[in-house]
Amino acid sequence: MDKVLARGSGNPAARPRARTALTLAVAGVAVVAATVTVASSASAGTTLGSAAAESGRYFGTAVAAYKLSDSTYVGILNREFNMVTPENEMKWDATEPSQNQFNYTNADRIVSHAQANGMRVRGHALAWHSQQPGWAQSLSGAALRSAMTNHVTQVATHYKGKIYAWDVVNEAFADGGTGARRDSNLQRTGDDWIEVAFRAARTADPGAKLCYNDYNTDGQNAKSNAVYAMVQDFKARGVPIDCVGFQSHFNSASPVPSDYQANLQRFANLGVDVQITELDIEGSGTTQADNYGRVVRACLAVSRCTGITVWGIRDSDSWRASGTPLLFDGSGNKKPAYTSVLNALNGGGTPPPTTAPPTTTPATTAPPTTPPPSGNGCTGSLTLNQWQGGFVTYVRVTAGANPINGWNVVLTLPGGATITNTWSAQPSGTTGTVNFRNLDYNGSIAPGQSTEFGFQGTGVGPSGTATCSVR
Numbered sequence: 158m159d160k161v162l163a164r165g166s167g168n169p170a171a172r173p174r175a176r177t178a179l180t181l182a183v184a185g186v187a188v189v190a191a192t193v194t195v196a197s198s199a200s201a202g203t204t205l206g207s208a209a210a211e212s213g214r215y216f217g218t219a220v221a222a223y224k225l226s227d228s229t230y231v232g233i234l235n236r237e238f239n240m241v242t243p244e245n246e247m248k249w250d251a252t253e254p255s256q257n258q259f260n261y262t263n264a265d266r267i268v269s270h271a272q273a274n275g276m277r278v279r280g281h282a283l284a285w286h287s288q289q290p291g292w293a294q295s296l297s298g299a300a301l302r303s304a305m306t307n308h309v310t311q312v313a314t315h316y317k318g319k320i321y322a323w324d325v326v327n328e329a330f331a332d333g334g335t336g337a338r339r340d341s342n343l344q345r346t347g348d349d350w351i352e353v354a355f356r357a358a359r360t361a362d363p364g365a366k367l368c369y370n371d372y373n374t375d376g377q378n379a380k381s382n383a384v385y386a387m388v389q390d391f392k393a394r395g396v397p398i399d400c401v402g403f404q405s406h407f408n409s410a411s412p413v414p415s416d417y418q419a420n421l422q423r424f425a426n427l428g429v430d431v432q433i434t435e436l437d438i439e440g441s442g443t444t445q446a447d448n449y450g451r452v453v454r455a456c457l458a459v460s461r462c463t464g465i466t467v468w469g470i471r472d473s474d475s476w477r478a479s480g481t482p483l484l485f486d487g488s489g490n491k492k493p494a495y496t497s498v499l500n501a502l503n504g505g506g507t508p509p510p511t512t513a514p515p516t517t518t519p520a521t522t523a524p525p526t527t528p529p530p531s532g533n534g535c536t537g538s539l540t541l542n543q544w545q546g547g548f549v550t551y552v553r554v555t556a557g558a559n560p561i562n563g564w565n566v567v568l569t570l571p572g573g574a575t576i577t578n579t580w581s582a583q584p585s586g587t588t589g590t591v592n593f594r595n596l597d598y599n600g601s602i603a604p605g606q607s608t609e610f611g612f613q614g615t616g617v618g619p620s621g622t623a624t625c626s627v628r
């Protein structure tokens with residue numbers, strides 16, 4: 158892969174998890190927080206996947222089917238990750254080695270492993286100039302166009318209902334300052350090849366999010382501007398696109414751009430999700446760890462950044478192993494970069510509001526003086542962060558005198574309020590009376606201990622207490 162230099166580094170601001178009650182007066186709306194919330198180790202994720210899930214995001218890795226018999230590899234995979242991307246097994250050369258003869262053996266192994274272990278799957282990639290089978294490389298014109306459409310349709314149909322998001326088209330734009338499409342056999346079939354691929358994918362699997370994925374688009378530059386214009390055009394014309402993937406392969410020649418977060422945000426503002434799809438950062442020690450932390454915090458600060466995938470597990474699994482760009486060393490030990498990522502995920506688990514947040518300085522309050530509830534069951538106390546037109550509500554679920562292994566919190570939203578995003582709980586709906594259930598990892602709470610979930614919405618949010626019951 159040829160790479161051009163990206164811009165210099167910067168330090169995107171993290172948005173800290175709210176740990177205190179807030180008293181806010183914004184644009185005439187005065188809101189007083191109902192209770193105090195305090196950080197609790199019960200709500201800090203101890204693995205990448207559980208820490209990301211605290212804010213409703215996923216943490217994934219590229220997986221190679223042939224490594225699923227390596228127990229160290231699988232041990233880390235199953236412990237740490239809740240999303241997988243087949244590294245090569247879903248590419249055109251792997252899935253359709255001869256025209257119209259499909260081979261899903263290795264990709265199916267990865268999908269089965271994911272499903273058996275509660276992980277979701279990013280499909281990668283349906284239409285791409287690279288890793289095409291020989292027969293496709295030698296096609297052109299209408300024959301190639303119909304072969305591509307058939308490929309997209311067949312593969313997306315085979316995996317219908319099993320894919321969280323598809324990289325429908327990969328790397329279709331040229332590097333450098335032109336903003337042009339990359340020359341390829343697919344591009345020579347006509348500019349509309351990309352939208353044709355997206356429409357075919359939507360028809361085949363209407364439930365999958367459909368992404369455009371590329372590299373050297375991580376900061377604002379001519380190439381990302383061209384992708385931006387395409388997404389804007391697709392949204393305007395109703396071409397089905399749901400997300401943009403940012404590969405994020407970084408090294409000293411192509412560092413984390415200083416405007417990484419701003420670039421993710423401008424795409425999100427077009428009405429698509431953004432995902433970090435192939436993250437790896439060459440280097441070692443503190444420098445590498447800091448760069449990883451910055452990338453994670455940038456995603457956490459963009460509410461439509463739905464998850465992060467690293468491109469392999471151990472350094473030795475990497476497609477560029479000599480740069481030691483991953484989170485685990487060749488023996489499977491956690492590197493400083495791992496700790497940096499985990500800390501960033503745990504420290505910034507609150508999605509920011511999609512409308513302007515309050516600009517007043519939060520008032521600090523004393524730590525809670527109320528003793529934990531006695532008796533059975535659980536209690537739910539709400540802390541509201543309200544601004545003009547939107548809100549974030551944090552719900553602290555506290556166990557009574559006995560341990561609990563699952564909880565339900567029921568609360569009623571004021572009229573006109575709609576939830577747009579929930580983290581660390583499963584909501585039953587978005588308006589009116591909503592039932593929030595624990596996720597797998599945060600159902601168990603020791604006596605007197607607590608965990609926290611939250612949701613963001615438009616309108617006026619709820620405050621006070623909520624009905625909590627044990628499941």
Ligand code: XIL
Nearest residue numbers: 158244245281327372404435475476
């Ligand atoms: C890479 C794989 O990691 C390698 O195993 C393979 O030899 C080449 O492809 N951008 C992409 C990925 O979208 O599919 C590439 O994966 C890395 C660059």
